[in-house]
Amino acid sequence: MIIVDKLCYSSKLRYMNAEEKFAFSIITLLICVISRSLICALFLLLAMGILTVKIAGTPLRYYRKLMLIPLTFLILSTIAIVINFSHTPLDAFAIPVGSIYITGSWQGILKATQLIATAMAAVSCLYFLSLTTPMTDILEVLRKCHCPLIFLELMLLIYRFLFVLLDIADAINISQHSRLGNKDLKTAYHSFSNMVSVLFVRSIKKSNALFDAMESRCYDGTIRVLSQNYPPRKKEIILMVLFDLFLIILIIGGKLI
Amino acid sequence: MNTKEQRIVAISAAFAVAYGIIPGVSAMHIMEGYLPVSFCIAWGVLCVPFLIAGFFSIKKKLQENRRSLILLAMAGAFVFVLSSLKIPSVTGSCSHMTGTGLGAILFGPSAVSILGLIVLIFQAILLAHGGLTTLGANTFSMAIAGPLLTFAIFKLCEKAKVNRKVSVFLAASLGDLLTYCVTAFQLALAYPSEAGGVAASFGKFLGVFAPTQLPLAIIEGILTVIIIIGLESFARPELKTIGYLKEGEA
Numbered sequence: 079m080i081i082v083d084k085l086c087y088s089s090k091l092r093y094m095n096a097e098e099k100f101a102f103s104i105i106t107l108l109i110c111v112i113s114r115s116l117i118c119a120l121f122l123l124l125a126m127g128i129l130t131v132k133i134a135g136t137p138l139r140y141y142r143k144l145m146l147i148p149l150t151f152l153i154l155s156t157i158a159i160v161i162n163f164s165h166t167p168l169d170a171f172a173i174p175v176g177s178i179y180i181t182g183s184w185q186g187i188l189k190a191t192q193l194i195a196t197a198m199a200a201v202s203c204l205y206f207l208s209l210t211t212p213m214t215d216i217l218e219v220l221r222k223c224h225c226p227l228i229f230l231e232l233m234l235l236i237y238r239f240l241f242v243l244l245d246i247a248d249a250i251n252i253s254q255h256s257r258l259g260n261k262d263l264k265t266a267y268h269s270f271s272n273m274v275s276v277l278f279v280r281s282i283k284k285s286n287a288l289f290d291a292m293e294s295r296c297y298d299g300t301i302r303v304l305s306q307n308y309p310p311r312k313k314e315i316i317l318m319v320l321f322d323l324f325l326i327i328l329i330i331g332g333k334l335i
Numbered sequence: 336m337n338t339k340e341q342r343i344v345a346i347s348a349a350f351a352v353a354y355g356i357i358p359g360v361s362a363m364h365i366m367e368g369y370l371p372v373s374f375c376i377a378w379g380v381l382c383v384p385f386l387i388a389g390f391f392s393i394k395k396k397l398q399e400n401r402r403s404l405i406l407l408a409m410a411g412a413f414v415f416v417l418s419s420l421k422i423p424s425v426t427g428s429c430s431h432m433t434g435t436g437l438g439a440i441l442f443g444p445s446a447v448s449i450l451g452l453i454v455l456i457f458q459a460i461l462l463a464h465g466g467l468t469t470l471g472a473n474t475f476s477m478a479i480a481g482p483l484l485t486f487a488i489f490k491l492c493e494k495a496k497v498n499r500k501v502s503v504f505l506a507a508s509l510g511d512l513l514t515y516c517v518t519a520f521q522l523a524l525a526y527p528s529e530a531g532g533v534a535a536s537f538g539k540f541l542g543v544f545a546p547t548q549l550p551l552a553i554i555e556g557i558l559t560v561i562i563i564i565g566l567e568s569f570a571r572p573e574l575k576t577i578g579y580l581k582e583g584e585a
Contacts, residue, residue, distance in 0.1 A: 080419075082461050104467070111368050111375075111468050147463045148366040154547075155369070155522055158539040164530035183529055193369065200368020204467060208460045216460070228394065228404075233453050235408030236415065240457070243409075243416040270422055271558055275565030278413060278441075282573040285409035289402050299401060 080244070081140065082208050089210045090135040095310040096215035097222065102318045103207035109325050110199050117332040118325055119195035125321070126202035134210045141205070148201055152194060160190045213237050218305050231300055239281070246280055247273060363518045363544060364458070364473055367466025374525045379471025382452075385479045389448035396446075406577065407442075411450040414438045415457055422554060433514060436507040437559050439482035440489050441579050451478020476517040485510030503563050508556030515548040516541065 086092065091099065110122055130136050160182045162168060168183035207216075214237070221230055250273045254260065259269035289297075370378075396403045417434035434454075438447045452474050458464040465473045485506045492502030523537035566574060574580045 080461050082463070107368070107468065108372075112372050114371070144463060150547075151364065151366045151369075154543045155540065158522070158536070158543040159526050161539065162528055162530045163535065163539075166530075168529065181530075186529055197366055197368040200466065200468065201366065201463065204367050204459065204463065208463075213457075213460065226390070228390070228397070229449070229453070231404065232393075232408055232411065232449070233456070235405065236411040236450075236453055237457070239409055239412030240415055243412050244419075247416055247420060267558065267561065270420075271561035271565055274417060274420075274437075274558070274562045275570065277416065278562075278566060279570045279573055281409045281413050282406070282570075282576060285405045286402075286576075289405040292405075299397075299404065 091210040095308045100219045107203040113329045115329045118329045119199035122199040364465035365469040375468050382474045389445045392445035415454045435482045436485045436510040439485045444482045444486040447482045472521045480517045481510040481514035484513045504556040504560045507559035508552045511552035511555045
């Protein structure tokens with residue numbers, strides 16, 4: 079149902095120590111976002127792509143599709159950054175419209191390129207984490223970081239309920255489709271709203287039933303699960319540290335040139 | 336054509352072009368890595384008091400009744416699923432609701448702040464909508480500002496005895512619009528225009544996202560109204576469990 083969730087369970091890096099993966103992707107992400115260096119971003123985009131597709135074994139066609147998800151936002155907001163409305167033309171381009179110019183400067187274009195590269199590289203870092211680490215492992219890492227317990231409990235339950243509700247929504251959607259529930263826009267709106275209403279009623283019913291079931295099995299506010307422990311490997315840690323050091327050197331080198 | 340007319344033509348042409356290249360419309364999450372670090376931290380810090388308030392309100396609810404933890408979790412999942420479902424749209428592209436407006440009307444703004452944060456984390460990791468570094472900014476616009484306004488309008492209309500349908504429509508769509516304005520403002524603060532500064536930049540971001548967000552706000556309003564009508568007609572007992580309807584109301 080949720081494609082990222084499906085893919086991460088079949089990833090080849092699924093059984094690597096989760097804290098390692100978490101720390102690696104977050105630190106790399108931070109380096110990328112803080113430095114905003116073009117070279118670093120391009121290198122990261124390539125390296126994270128190779129890591130996710132070749133080493134973690136995510137199918138390339140899915141990876142490509144996933145990388146395109148934030149594209150709408152990227153295109154629209156970059157347009158807003160590059161284009162200016164001004165009475166005086168800037169140096170890169172200027173299209174006169176009446177008394178004002180639709181105009182942009184080279185500096186703005188350079189900044190926008192840098193921004194696109196950084197954002198895409200950051201997304202690739204995020205994907206490295208989400209395509210190799212199942213949500214339950216990420217929750218385990220957060221628990222070790224001393225996240226508030228109620229918060230974690232809520233996250234765990236929400237994660238479980240997502241799939242329950244998505245299943246119901248999907249079933250309703252199929253039956254609506256097979257009964258011409260989307261034949262025109264008005265019907266479609268009604269079908270959608272009815273689906274949401276039914277989804278709400280079902281979710282309340284389910285949650286009540288679930289609480290009764292858990293209560294009768296001695297639920298006291300926390301679900302305790304045994305965490306599978308995959309010890310961190312020295313080799314992997316060294317490689318990751320080297321990778322990040324290389325990134326920093328690349329950034330400093332790029333600034334000097 | 337005089338200057339003003341020319342300007343209008345140019346702007347509408349820009350809208351048309353923007354509409355042409357948009358593959359899908361979703362609620363306006365700021366993508367991963369798009370904001371400079373200082374802004375990420377600042378917006379994150381701004382969220383903290385609201386989140387703490389939400390956290391304590393949830394804690395209090397749990398002490399009263401432990402069943403509400405499951406109910407809250409279901410509410411969170413409901414908001415997530417609502418925001419991931421494709422809604423029917425005129426152009427055939429896929430759009431999504433924000434969902435937090437309905438959440439705020441049903442569950443109250445303090446619970447929605449925490450639920451919204453969790454939903455945004457899931458959206459970032461599972462759907463790549465938004466991101467971890469921009470979590471603070473997104474939380475502020477989607478889980479705090481929007482729901483608060485929605486709830487305020489809803490309550491005000493209730494006090495002023497406005498028709499339920501009208502008040503739900505206003506609350507949901509204006510909350511959506513505020514989310515969009517706050518996001519545009521966040522982007523404008525981070526990327527002030529070379530000509531005209533923050534204000535000009537704010538206008539640009541508002542303009543660029545307008546063709547997707549304005550219809551979406553209206554659609555969200557209409558859908559929320561139909562959903563609430565549906566709920567009030569056949570889910571009264573459930574609405575009582577979450578405290579949306581008072582016990583006395585039949």
